Amino acid sequence: MSKIPSERIWINRTIFTTLSVFVILTNLMPLQTTPQAWPWPNILLLLIFCWSLREPNFVPVPLVTVILLMQDLLLHRPPGLLSGITIIVLIWIKIITASSDDKSFLAEWVRVSLAFAAISLIYHLLLSLSLVTTTELRISLIQTIFNICIYPVIVLVSHHIFRVKRPYFTRSGRVI
Amino acid sequence: MSNDRQTQTDYFAPLRRLITALLLLGLFGLFVLWRIDGPRVEKFRVLVIDTFVPSFEWMLRPMTSVVKLAQDYQSYEKLLEQNKELRRELQQMKSWKEAALQLEQENARLLDLSQLRLDSKLTHVSGIVMADSGSPFRQSVLLNIGSRDGIQDGWAAMDGLGLVGRISGVGSSTSRVLLLTDNASQIPVILQPSGQDAIVMGDNSFAPPVEFIENADLVRPGDRIITSGEGGVLPAGLLVGTLAMDPNGRLRTRLAADYERLEFLKVLRDYGTEKIDGLGSLLKRKDSLSSLSNSTDGSESVDEASSE
Numbered sequence: 001m002s003k004i005p006s007e008r009i010w011i012n013r014t015i016f017t018t019l020s021v022f023v024i025l026t027n028l029m030p031l032q033t034t035p036q037a038w039p040w041p042n043i044l045l046l047l048i049f050c051w052s053l054r055e056p057n058f059v060p061v062p063l064v065t066v067i068l069l070m071q072d073l074l075l076h077r078p079p080g081l082l083s084g085i086t087i088i089v090l091i092w093i094k095i096i097t098a099s100s101d102d103k104s105f106l107a108e109w110v111r112v113s114l115a116f117a118a119i120s121l122i123y124h125l126l127l128s129l130s131l132v133t134t135t136e137l138r139i140s141l142i143q144t145i146f147n148i149c150i151y152p153v154i155v156l157v158s159h160h161i162f163r164v165k166r167p168y169f170t171r172s173g174r175v176i
Numbered sequence: 177m178s179n180d181r182q183t184q185t186d187y188f189a190p191l192r193r194l195i196t197a198l199l200l201l202g203l204f205g206l207f208v209l210w211r212i213d214g215p216r217v218e219k220f221r222v223l224v225i226d227t228f229v230p231s232f233e234w235m236l237r238p239m240t241s242v243v244k245l246a247q248d249y250q251s252y253e254k255l256l257e258q259n260k261e262l263r264r265e266l267q268q269m270k271s272w273k274e275a276a277l278q279l280e281q282e283n284a285r286l287l288d289l290s291q292l293r294l295d296s297k298l299t300h301v302s303g304i305v306m307a308d309s310g311s312p313f314r315q316s317v318l319l320n321i322g323s324r325d326g327i328q329d330g331w332a333a334m335d336g337l338g339l340v341g342r343i344s345g346v347g348s349s350t351s352r353v354l355l356l357t358d359n360a361s362q363i364p365v366i367l368q369p370s371g372q373d374a375i376v377m378g379d380n381s382f383a384p385p386v387e388f389i390e391n392a393d394l395v396r397p398g399d400r401i402i403t404s405g406e407g408g409v410l411p412a413g414l415l416v417g418t419l420a421m422d423p424n425g426r427l428r429t430r431l432a433a434d435y436e437r438l439e440f441l442k443v444l445r446d447y448g449t450e451k452i453d454g455l456g457s458l459l460k461r462k463d464s465l466s467s468l469s470n471s472t473d474g475s476e477s478v479d480e481a482s483s484e
Contacts, residue, residue: 025232027310029240030317033438035357035380039312061192065199069206073224075310076352079217080206087200130211136380139312 004057012058015162016051020044020067024074039139041146044071045086045119046154049112052090053097054155054164061087078132085122089115105155113148120144218345226347229307229318236307300334300442301325306350315358315380316341317438322349326445330409333441338415338432339363339403340441353441356384356416356431364406365416370394373404376416376429383428386419397421401429411446 023044044067051059068083093115097108120140158164210217229236251258303319321327323346331343333353341361345352354361361378367389374389389395399419405412417431 021232024310025236026239028229028307028318029236029243030305030308030438031240031243032308032312033305033315033317033355034435035315035382036312061196062199065203069203070224070228073221074228076221076314076316077311078207079210079221080203084200084203084207087196087203091196130207132211136313139380143312 004055009057012055012162012164013060013063016047016059017063017067019047020071023047024071027075039143039146041150042143043150043154044068045116046147046151047158048086049090049093049115050151050154050158051164052094053108053112054158056094058164061091064090078127081126082119082123085119085126089119089122105152109148109151112151116144116147222345222347222350222352225318225345225352226322226350230320230349233306233320300444301327302440302442303351304440305438313359313380315355315361315378316344317353317355317441319351319353319441319443320349321443322347322351324348327351327443331446332403332410332414332444334414334444335433335438335441337434338417339410340433340435340438342410343443351443353443355435356429357382357435363416364404364409365401366404366412367395367419368400368402370399373406374401376401382435383420383422383430386427386429389427392427395419395427397427411444414444 027040048059048064048068052064065083065087068086069080071077072079072081072083093111096111100107120143124137124140206217301321303321303325305317306320307318309316319327319333327343327346329343329346333340333343339356341353341355341358342363343351344354356363356376356378357380358378359380361376361384363376365374365376365386366372367374367386370391372390372395374386376384377387378384386401397418397420401416401419403410403412403414403416415432417429417433420428420430422428
């Protein structure tokens with residue numbers, strides 16, 4: 001049981017921030033000026049969940065908040081709503097993971113899938129409740145399915161390239 | 177070691193929880209504020225985009241070029257096929273060019289005869305497309321021109337041929353163009369040659385449907401769709417596309433602008449048509465004003481109403 005050195009934490013926080021900015025910029029590249037039938041998976045959401053469940057020290061909640069809010073503003077979403085829902089669901093999943101005994105990847109995948117579905121459904125519900133013109137439910141459902149399918153790939157890449165490994169918070173007891 | 181860590185977490189846990197709660201409160205508060213006072217938050221959004229996106233242009237531009245290069249490479253494989261097709265099209269175009277030239281000359285002669293003055297206000301500013309909306313739910317692009325170039329909200333953005341969208345959101349060096357395909361886009365149009373009024377409503381599909389046609393029997397697929405300028409929304413007479421019918425029998429727009437290659441857009445300067453208000457001095461007779469002493473109140477109110 002070794003404590004992670006603080007410089008490694010800070011290096012990884014920087015890496016995470018850079019990755020997020022890169023993902024947002026790739027979204028912004030003017031390549032999709034026509035309406036797309038098949039949306040891209042939300043890579044930023046996948047990264048946040050994967051890293052937070054594996055090494056929450058690398059992705060503190062305030063950093064996630066700032067990045068998500070920037071994404072909301074830049075991608076012309078209603079500001080704050082999706083970010084807020086994502087963070088609540090993220091913390092909820094972290095608590096469930098910390099209290100559960102099942103540490104297999106399959107269990108993690110199921111939990112994350114539920115989280116993605118919950119996020120997109122709650123987002124839609126709140127948007128329609130607050131009378132904002134809702135985006136198409138079909139597209140966001142397809143995107144959720146893509147997210148769930150791509151999640152293992154993101155986990156593998158994070159594990160092998162960025163060395164973000166097994167859950168750490170179960171040992172330290174830190175959730176938020 | 178683990179004990180040490182445990183105490184540390186216990187010590188900081190309430191603080192972290194408080195910060196998280198405050199952040200969540202802030203996020204949802206921002207959303208509620210956006211619902212109540214949209215324009216102010218949108219102004220803030222434009223400010224953020226205006227500072228963020230141009231500072232990453234050095235990265236966006238090469239990345240986009242590389243991806244486009246790869247896409248172009250794929251199309252090289254079909255070069256022979258495309259070449260044949262282009263030759264065929266060129267042959268057709270030559271006959272059209274001949275027709276256009278003759279019409280242009282005729283038009284010039286007629287304009288000369290009637291000494292018509294063309295609207296000199298329809299000049300344009302060209303901008304480079306820096307970014308798209310980034311999500312599959314919204315259809316918009318970001319241009320690298322903004323209020324410092326005199327861009328104003330609501331102006332029309334066109335590519336070489338047809339209307340692309342309207343400016344919605346202007347920063348000092350960037351501006352957003354809401355494309356005709358976006359859910360929020362609604363453009364008043366006229367269908368030629370029947371002259372029917374209609375509205376092109378974006379629905380996040382490639383061919384936006386044409387709604388509210390007065391008499392749908394008078395229009396048929398292939399009709400030209402141009403902006404009507406109704407309500408001062410856009411300058412009149414900009415080409416939008418042609419009418420088409422989808423398999424379900426719904427009328428849609430086949431857009432004239434090439435949405436797959438939006439690299440440069442021109443934004444038309446449009447300061448609106450001048451309103452003619454008040455009574456003309458020729459119509460107002462001095463003696464009638466003095467004789468109708470009772471109606472002075474009435475004429476004043478008319479003046480007030482028209483000046484508003």
